[in-house]
Amino acid sequence: MPDLLIAPRHAAHLDRVAEALWLVHERDGYPMVWPDDPTAWLTPPGTIDGWVALADGEIVGHVMLIDGGKVEFAAELAEAAGVPVTGLAGVSRLFVTPAARGTRVAAALLERAEDMPARRGRRLVLDVVDDGGPAIRLYERLGWVRVAAGPASWTDPAGVRPRAAAYLCPR
Known part of the structure; x- marks a missing residue:
């Protein structure tokens, strides 16, 4: 993979x-469901910040x-972190294109995201579908601590509430 640049995400x-x-x-x-408006999905209410990974400008x-x-x-995560829920920042919309997988892009993005909450006095947390897949393996390999698991608050396209897991950043 060419040199990787993690840059602040801009509207452009x-x-x-x-x-x-x-x-x-x-x-x-x-x-799971392609959004009608992908830009809105990438900029939901409550967004704090965002970053992109660029390789050769792509x-x-x-x-x-x-x-x-x-x-x-969130309540369980806040209790485990010893902060109020307002003291948490959640990782969201983390993805890596198929061609860039296995090149540490996800780890580099997480590392960059980990720097931001500390400067704002927040603990970093995330939730993920608890399917034992690559995302779970990544978080656990990086030392994230599983705090809670159970049915998600949302349903998949079939109307099923998938199992979700919540993690606390070790740093």
Whole structure:
């Protein structure tokens, strides 16, 4: 993989981020339902900040932070972190294009995101579908601590509430 640059996400990036997200959706079904407005999906209310991973000028990954209260099991995470829910920041919309997988892009994006909450006095948390897949393996390999698991508050396209897990950043 060419040199990787993790840069702040700007509005000018959003069309290209949506194109990268489409590649992920086609390959992995993430997000489970393709949004009517991908740009709005990438900029939901409660967004704190966002970053893109660029390789030779191409967007190969994305991550953003949201208010921690929007993360599954926020109360349990806040208790484990020893902070109020308002003291949390949640990782969201983390993805890497299929061609860039296995090149540490996701780890680099997480590392960049980990720097931001500390400067704002927040603990970093995340939730993920608890399917034992690559995302879970990544978080656990990086030392994230599982705090809670159970049915998600949302339903998949079949109307089923998938199992979700919530993690606390070790730093």
